[in-house]
Structures are given as C-alpha cells and as structure tokens.
Amino acid sequence: MLEAPNRRPARFITFEGGEGVGKSTQVRRLLNNLGHHAIEAVRTREPGGTPKAEAIRSFILQGRSEAWGAGSEAVLFAAARLDHVNQLIAPNLAKGTWVISDRFCDSTRAYQGLTGGVDDRLIDALENLALDGHTPDLTIVLDMDPEVAFRRVEQRAVEDGLQLTGDRFEKEELGWHQRLRENFLDIAGRNADRCVVISAEQDEEKLEAAIWDVVSKRFPELQGPIVA
Ligand SMILES: Nc1ncnc2c1ncn2[C@@H]1O[C@H](COP(=O)(O)OP(=O)(O)O)[C@@H](O)[C@H]1O
Numbered sequence: 001m002l003e004a005p006n007r008r009p010a011r012f013i014t015f016e017g018g019e020g021v022g023k024s025t026q027v028r029r030l031l032n033n034l035g036h037h038a039i040e041a042v043r044t045r046e047p048g049g050t051p052k053a054e055a056i057r058s059f060i061l062q063g064r065s066e067a068w069g070a071g072s073e074a075v076l077f078a079a080a081r082l083d084h085v086n087q088l089i090a091p092n093l094a095k096g097t098w099v100i101s102d103r104f105c106d107s108t109r110a111y112q113g114l115t116g117g118v119d120d121r122l123i124d125a126l127e128n129l130a131l132d133g134h135t136p137d138l139t140i141v142l143d144m145d146p147e148v149a150f151r152r153v154e155q156r157a158v159e160d161g162l163q164l165t166g167d168r169f170e171k172e173e174l175g176w177h178q179r180l181r182e183n184f185l186d187i188a189g190r191n192a193d194r195c196v197v198i199s200a201e202q203d204e205e206k207l208e209a210a211i212w213d214v215v216s217k218r219f220p221e222l223q224g225p226i227v228a
C-alpha cells in the first residue's frame with residue numbers, strides 16, 4: 001500500500017504531576033482543541049487504558065499491593081504499562097491517531113522511584129521493557145502546591161456532595177506530596193527536551209491556553225487555522 005505523501009507521524013503526549021493538579025481536566029480540553037484542528041486523537045490514562053491494565057489499577061489503588069513494597073508496585077505498574085503500550089498506544093500511533101495519556105512512565109519514576117526509594121536501575125529496566133521505544137514526544141508536567149490542589153479536590157467533593165475517601169497514594173501525608181512535587185520537577189529538568197513544566201495554579205481556561213501554546217509550537221501541523 002502506498003503511504004500518503006507528507007503524512008506526519010501521530011504524536012504521543014503525556015500529562016504528569018501530583019494528585020488533583022488538573023491533569024484529567026486538561027487532557028479533555030487538549031483533545032477538544034486537537035479536534036478543532038482535525039487531528040484524530042484518543043484519550044487514555046495510567047494505570048489503566050486497557051482491560052488488563054484497569055484490573056491492575058483496581059488492585060493497586062485499593063491498597064492490595066501496599067504491603068508488598070514500592071519495588072513490587074513498580075513492577076505491577078510496568079506490567080499494566082506493557083499491555084497499555086502493546087494494545088492501545090502503539091496500534092493507535094501506527095494508524096496515525098494521536099495518543100494523549102493522563103500519566104505515564106514518569107509517574108513510576110516519581111512515585112515508586114524517587115519518592116518511594118526504588119533503585120534507579122529497576123526503574124530504568126522496567127521503563128525500557130514496557131515502553132519498547134514509545135517514549136512520549138511531549139510531556140506536560142502540571143506543577144502546583146499540593147495543599148492548594150487538595151483544597152480544590154475537597155471543595156469540589158463538598159459541592160458534589162461526595163465523601164472523600166483517598167486511594168492508595170492520596171492518603172499520604174503532605175510532606176510526601178511536597179517531595180513528590182520536587183521529584184517531578186527534577187525529572188522534568190533531566191528530560192528538558194521532552195518535558196515542559198507549566199504552573200497549574202491558574203484557572204482552567206488560562207491553563208488550557210498555556211498548554212495549547214506549548215503543544216501548537218512543538219508540532220508544526222497545529223499552526224494552521226482552525227478547520228473543524
Ligand atoms: N485550573 C483549575 N482551577 C480550579 N479547579 C480545577 C482546575 N482544574 C481542575 N480543577 C478541579 O480540581 C479537581 C481535580 O482536577 P482533575 O482534572 O481531576 O485533576 P487530576 O486529574 O490531576 O487529579 C476537579 O474537581 C477539577 O474540577
């Protein structure tokens with residue numbers, strides 16, 4: 001079959017950062033903006049994205065692997081990622097569909113590696129195996145004070161009449177979340193070609209515009225007028 005001339009490769013974009021910084025909200029908004037530029041894209045998340053990876057997600061987030069330690073949890077996250085890459089990410093990119101993921105490999109490095117104390121060599125090995133070359137083209141790291149992020153989540157839960165329970169990682173103490181924030185910034189600094197840090201302490205529309213500015217400058221195919 002003949003390749004369409006000048007067909008650009010599909011892009012793989014990930015969002016990273018602490019709890020409640022607005023990743024899911026901005027993934028949705030980015031997808032919408034890509035649609036306005038006639039870019040076909042799928043939204044996904046980690047842990048999860050495929051039935052097998054979602055099963056691993058429930059197991060971990062219910063706290064069932066907590067007693068096994070951060071090393072074993074890193075292996076579980078990588079097992080979920082392997083399936084996610086093979087079944088969803090790689091096939092979509094291969095057929096020209098962009099993939100936008102709410103968290104990816106930097107979360108394992110930040111949570112289990114730098115914050116959880118798992119040896120870099122294990123994190124590196126798991127990352128190489130699970131990604132199999134599918135490194136994101138761009139990673140947006142949403143950065144904010146975790147205390148402010150918690151207040152947002154709490155306020156929204158009160159407004160929606162929901163009870164906040166806190167999953168496996170949400171229930172860690174504030175100092176832990178502050179270290180996590182520093183660790184994401186450290187990862188971004190060490191991968192400056194791929195990662196862009198954006199302050200998430202701005203309203204949803206302004207943050208969306210700041211993200212679009214970064215994404216559209218990075219990928220020339222987005223620089224034309226809105227077509228859809
Ligand atoms: N820029 C923002 N300003 C204020 N509240 C926000 C903003 N972005 C998201 N929220 C709210 O904060 C909470 C967490 O947002 P969410 O997108 O689910 O974060 P994450 O995916 O990072 O956990 C939600 O209740 C959401 O409506």
Ligand SMILES: Cc1cn([C@H]2C[C@H](O)[C@@H](COP(=O)(O)OP(=O)(O)O)O2)c(=O)[nH]c1=O
Binds near residue numbers: 020077109
């Ligand atoms: C992908 C991934 C997530 N996690 C954690 C981060 C979150 O606490 C949790 C995912 O839960 P989620 O509800 O998606 O969190 P958030 O809304 O903040 O993104 O799993 C890891 O510890 N390691 C990983 O590799």
